Structures are given as C-alpha cells and as structure tokens.
Amino acid sequence: MTALRERFSASWERRLEAQDRRERVRARQLHRWRTRRHRRRFAALVLAGNLLTIAAALVAHRQIPWVFAALWIGGLVVWMAGFTLLRVLSGRMSTAFSELLDEREREWRHRANYAGYQAFCALVLVGFSYLMVIADTADAAYRGAMMLAALMVVGLSVPTWVLAWSLPDDDLEDFIEPGTGEESDV
Template sequence: MNSIAHSRRNPIERYQDYRAQRFAKHERTWSKSLPGWRTRSRRRMLVVGLALTFAFMLAVSVLCAFGVQWAPLLWLPASVVFFPLWIMLQIVSGRRGDAPGAVLDEFELAQRDSARSIGLTVTQNLMMIPIAYLIVGAVITEGTNESMAYAGGLMALVMLLVGGCTPAMVLGWTRPDPEPED
C-alpha cells in the first residue's frame, strides 16, 4: 500500500491492520507449539483446569470476606496455576477468541462473535455478585470493614477473569480437533 492511501485511512482502520499483522506474526511463531495439547480433549482439560482455578480464587475471596488473615496468600498459588493454563489455552486454540476479524474466515468470525457475546453476558451477570456484596456489605458495616472491601475487589477480579477468559474457553471446548497435516 502506498503512503498516500495509507494516510487517508482513519486511525481505527490503521490500528486494525496493525492488529491483524501482529496477530499473523504471533500465529506463525506459536502455531507449532504444544502440538500434543491441540486436541479437543486436551483443550477441555485446560478449560476445566481454568474453571477449577476460578473456583479456588472465588473461595479465596470468600475466606478474605470472613477475615481469614492468611487467605490472601492463597492468591499466589492460584495465579501460578492460572497463568500457565491461560497461556496454554490461548496457544492451542490459536487465540481465536480475541483474533482480529481480518484474519478469520466467515465461520470463525461467527464463532468468535458468539463466544464473545457469551463472555459479555457471563461478565455482566457474574459482576452482580461482587456488586451486591459490596453494596450490602457497605450498608451493614457503614463502609468501615477493610476485609469486605478487599474481598469484594478479589471477587470482582475473579468475575472479570472468568468473563474475559470465557470466549477462549468456549472456543477451546467446542472447536473440533485440528485437521491432520501431511
């Protein structure tokens, strides 16, 4: 593309092109990584592992709500488990949950958009839990309980992580095994 045509495009179009190029570069880099984990059954194991990690994180936030002093320390092992699982799922699912539209075909685009819609719905609904907890807790304690505020923040973080990971989890769970290569 010549520089005159490039300069006439708006910043959003240029950014979308940049995202597509960057995505394609990363896809080339990671496309052969973790070949044994690209099957549907293995991806489902990663999804279940993430779900269990989120349940553990939620349990940690509830322990914090009850004022258990050592409970925040449990967040560290949860994070140590979360990050590798999440990165692995992103790699083996080809990051289709957050891929730019320009690199997807029509079917993949429809799948991605459906998974994102589910993720948004999950996020909106789950966020009602920490919101209700914080509102009711603030009224009951007159806003003076630090454990409640910390626990509410952890709950909100868990719900945002769940919602943000949902598209990749849905696609990782539902997509068929990759076609065998020659």
C-alpha cells in the same frame, strides 16, 4: 492530514503483518494437543484457578494474610498457565484481528464473545449481590474489591473457555510442513 492517514495506515498494516507472523508460529505449536480432550482438561485447570481466586476473595477479611496470598497467587498462577495454553490450543480465534480470520473463525469467536458477555453480566450481578450482603461488615470495600477482581478474572476467561470447550478437534494434516510431507516438530 493525508500524511497522517498514510502513516496510520502503514502502521496498521505492519501490526497486522506482525500479528499474522506470530499467529502462524503459534499455530504450529502443540499440534498434538489440539484435541477437544486436551482443551477440556485445560479448561478445567482454568476453572480451578478461578475457583481459587474466588476462595481467596472470600477469605480476604480474615486475619491470616498468608492464606489469602497463597490462594490468590496460586489461583492466578494456575489460571494463567491454563489460560495461556488454551489461547494457543484454541488457535488464533481468541487473539487475532478480525481481518486475519476467515468467516468460520469469526463466527466461532463472536459466539464465544457473546457467551462471555452474558457471563460477565451475570458475574457483575453476583458481585453486586455480594457487596449488598457484606455492606455492613468491617472492610466491606476491600472484600468487595477483591471479589470483583476475582469475578473479573472469571469473566475475562469465559470466551477462551467456551472456545476451548466447544471447538472440534484440529485436523492433523494442517500441521504437515509444506514440501516435506512430515509433521512439524514444534
């Protein structure tokens, strides 16, 4: 049993080190965009993608499948672009293991996750209400599943959205390469 624990512990340490390396590389990317103004623009982009997927779920039952497909795929592409950029711009708070974060970063992330949990609960209630309204219609299960999928995407993006909206601007001095006194080009 001890050998198994040692292997698990070594594997965990390797994962922490790999994640820390990835986060250090990501922390140097897009440093001039790490302002509240830029993050809020991308938060609006995420919201637009969310609204497109909800619109797609609302028209899922129509007999025009290309409208649904265009809205759904377009919404997911817009959402994914904004969401990915927000995760980079909000720093490692949204992706790193708790062990790699300092107390301030952990506190910000816990606040955002709690807001996300509350929003997710509210969205589940919205989804159930929608299901109750459409229960007696044709394709109610399909329409409900599409709406729940769209609301799940919204709920999953709330913590990153909250972090992006509320974080203060990063200090540009943090992006100066050690020993050179110059900003990194990444």
